Amino acid sequence: MPNLGKFTVSQQGFGAMGLSHNYGHADEAESLATLDRVIGLGINFIDTANVYGDGHNEQLVGRAIKGRRDGLVIASKFGIVGSGISAEGANGKRVSGDPAYARLQLEGSLKRLGIEQVDIYYVHRIDNSVPIEETVGELARLKAEGKIGGIGLSEATAETIRRAHKEHPVTALQSEYSLWTRDVEAEILPTVRELGIGFVPFSPLGRGFLAGATTPEDDKDVRHRHPRFHGEAAQVNAARRAIVEDIAQRLNATTAQVSLAWVLSKGVVPIPGTRHIKHLESNWAANDLGLDADIIAELEEAFPIGATVGARFPETAPAQGPS
Ligand SMILES: NC(=O)c1ccc[n+]([C@@H]2O[C@H](COP(=O)([O-])OP(=O)(O)OC[C@H]3O[C@@H](n4cnc5c(N)ncnc54)[C@H](OP(=O)(O)O)[C@@H]3O)[C@@H](O)[C@H]2O)c1
Numbered sequence: 001m002p003n004l005g006k007f008t009v010s011q012q013g014f015g016a017m018g019l020s021h022n023y024g025h026a027d028e029a030e031s032l033a034t035l036d037r038v039i040g041l042g043i044n045f046i047d048t049a050n051v052y053g054d055g056h057n058e059q060l061v062g063r064a065i066k067g068r069r070d071g072l073v074i075a076s077k078f079g080i081v082g083s084g085i086s087a088e089g090a091n092g093k094r095v096s097g098d099p100a101y102a103r104l105q106l107e108g109s110l111k112r113l114g115i116e117q118v119d120i121y122y123v124h125r126i127d128n129s130v131p132i133e134e135t136v137g138e139l140a141r142l143k144a145e146g147k148i149g150g151i152g153l154s155e156a157t158a159e160t161i162r163r164a165h166k167e168h169p170v171t172a173l174q175s176e177y178s179l180w181t182r183d184v185e186a187e188i189l190p191t192v193r194e195l196g197i198g199f200v201p202f203s204p205l206g207r208g209f210l211a212g213a214t215t216p217e218d219d220k221d222v223r224h225r226h227p228r229f230h231g232e233a234a235q236v237n238a239a240r241r242a243i244v245e246d247i248a249q250r251l252n253a254t255t256a257q258v259s260l261a262w263v264l265s266k267g268v269v270p271i272p273g274t275r276h277i278k279h280l281e282s283n284w285a286a287n288d289l290g291l292d293a294d295i296i297a298e299l300e301e302a303f304p305i306g307a308t309v310g311a312r313f314p315e316t317a318p319a320q321g322p323s
Contacts, residue, residue: 002198002267002269003198004045004073004120004150004171004172004198004200004269005120005150005169005171005172005198006149006150006171007045007073007119007120007149007150007171009044009045009073009269010042010043010044010045010269011264011269011287012043012045012260012264012269012270012271012272012283012284012286012287013043013044013045013046013047013073013075013200013269013270013271014035014038014043014045014046014047014271014272014273014280015047015202015271015272015273016035016046016047016048016052016057016060016061016273017047017048017049017052017057017273018273018274018275019031019034019035019053019057019060019273019275020052020053020056020057020060021051021052021053021056021057022052022221022222023207023208023221023222023223023273023275024218024220024221025218026275027275028060030275030276030277031060031275032060032063032064033277034274034275034276034277034280035060035061035064035065036064037277037280037281038064038280039064039065039068039072041280041281041284043284044071044072044073045072045073045075045269045271046061046065046072046073046074046075047075047076047174047200047202047271048061048074048075048076048077048113049076049077049078049080049122049124050076050077050078050085050086050105050108050109050112051077051080051081051082051086051124054082054083054084054085054086055084055085055108055112058076058109058112058113059112059113061074061113062112062113062114062115063114065113065114065115066114069115072119073119073120074113074115074118074119074120075118075119075120075121075122075152075172075174075200076109076113076118076120076121076122077121077122077123077124077152077154077174078096078101078102078105078106078109078121078122078123078124079095079096079097079102079122079123079124079125079126079127079154080094080095080124080125081093081094081095081096085108086105088104088105088108089101089104089105093127093129095124095125095126095127096127096130097123097126097127097129097130097132097134097135098127098130098135099130099134099135099137099138100138102123102135102138102139102142103138103142106118106121106142106147106148109121110147116146116147117146117147117148117149118147118148118149119148119149119150120148120149120150120151120152120171120172121139121142121148121150121151121152122151122152122153122154122172122174123135123136123139123151123152123153123154123156123164124154124155125154125155126153126155126156126157126160132156132160132163132164132167133163133164133166133167135164136151136164136167136168136170137167137168139151139168140167140168143168149171150171150172151164151168151169151170151171152170152171152172152173152174152200153170153172153173153174154173154174154175154202155174155175155176156173156175157188158187158188158191161173161188161191161192161195161197162191162195165195165197169197170195170197171197171198172197172198172199172200173188173192173197173198173199173200174200174201174202174271175188175199175200175201175202176201176202176203176312177199177201177202177204177263177266177268177270178201178203178204178205178206178210178259178263179206179210179244179259179262179263179299179302179303180206180209180210180228180237180240180303180308181203181206181308181312182303182304182305182306183305183306184199185305186305189266198268198269199268199269200268200269200270200271201263201268201269201270201271202271204259204260204263204270204271204272205256205259205260205272205283206228206259207223207226207229208223209228209229209237209241210241210244210255210256210259211254211255211256211259211279212241212245212254212255212256215229222314225314225316226310226311226312226313226314227310227311227314228308228309228310228311228312229310230310232309233309233310234310236309237308237309237310240302240303240307240308241255243298243299243302244258244259244299244302247295247298247299251289251295253286253289254282256272256279256282256283256286257282257283257285257286257289258286258289258291258295258299260272260283260286261286261289261290261291262291262296262299264286264287265290265291265296
């Protein structure tokens with residue numbers, strides 16, 4: 001099993017965001033059943049954030065882990081300011097790395113999760129108005145107080161990662177990584193490998209695109225605002241995805257499994273998300289789908305770095321993304 005700092009985690013973690021936020025309606029009872037199955041399958045690494053569903057997601061995770069917290073690695077985040085609880089203490093900022101904000105938001109996360117310690121506490125987006133050393137300095141104090149187990153960063157540049165790591169060792173970097181978002185391969189992955197920082201790819205299924213999922217009509221679904229999912233961009237991107245579909249057929253696997261197996265081949269710990277047990281179980285089975293070098297080369301030829309049409313996030317997103 002892979003390690004993130006001192007934490008030993010399952011080959012894949014579980015991203016809980018979609019159970020409360022961003023991707024249309026989620027049924028609460030089904031979400032709890034899915035989280036129950038997450039733990040049942042042996043997935044011990046669960047990812048949430050204060051801003052997901054405005055605290056709802058952390059509460060949901062808290063309900064699911066109650067009475068069985070031992071052995072689980074619970075990650076949460078602060079820094080992206082939404083409109084509800086995450087706006088408390090943010091002084092009108094859209095992204096906040098203020099030390100007092102980090103502390104205040106952590107207290108809320110601990111309560112909603114019903115735990116004494118958040119194992120990995122990420123800076124969700126970097127606040128360029130606060131030196132990263134100040135933010136990380138406060139996180140180091142929260143660690144010394146036992147309120148967090150490790151420090152994480154999300155979507156940070158190589159320079160920020162180095163500065164943060166110098167202030168206090170960073171446990172994990174969580175940034176987007178999938179077949180259609182391979183930008184981190186140039187500078188970020190080499191940097192975290194050099195420094196011994198774990199890498200946790202978010203949206204490893206391309207927010208459902210690389211699983212072949214269709215985006216629901218629901219206009220609250222953020223993907224309606226993501227350029228990659230629209231018009232000509234979507235058509236060009238779907239033509240590339242057809243190669244994954246073809247490989248999946250040849251391997252008697254699903255599109256999602258091939259997409260995930262490719263991410264897993266990079267020795268990182270992806271955190272795919274789903275509302276449904278059926279998808280969860282199928283995604284977990286990707287652990288056993290070893291891709292040979294020829295297949296990996298075929299996939300990488302189909303998805304060269306930077307070739308995906310359309311930006312990763314809507315233009316209005318705070319500092320590279322809403323979540
Ligand atoms: N740090 C950050 O800034 C950041 C940003 C985004 C996400 N995240 C984290 O990363 C986690 C994962 O990312 P994500 O949820 O954005 O994207 P993802 O895991 O790439 O994709 C999730 C989407 O794929 C669909 N899906 C999953 N498995 C499927 C399958 N086998 N067949 C068909 N469709 C499938 C899900 O729909 P169903 O529910 O219908 O299965 C959902 O819409 C999040 O939950 C969150 O914890 C972090």
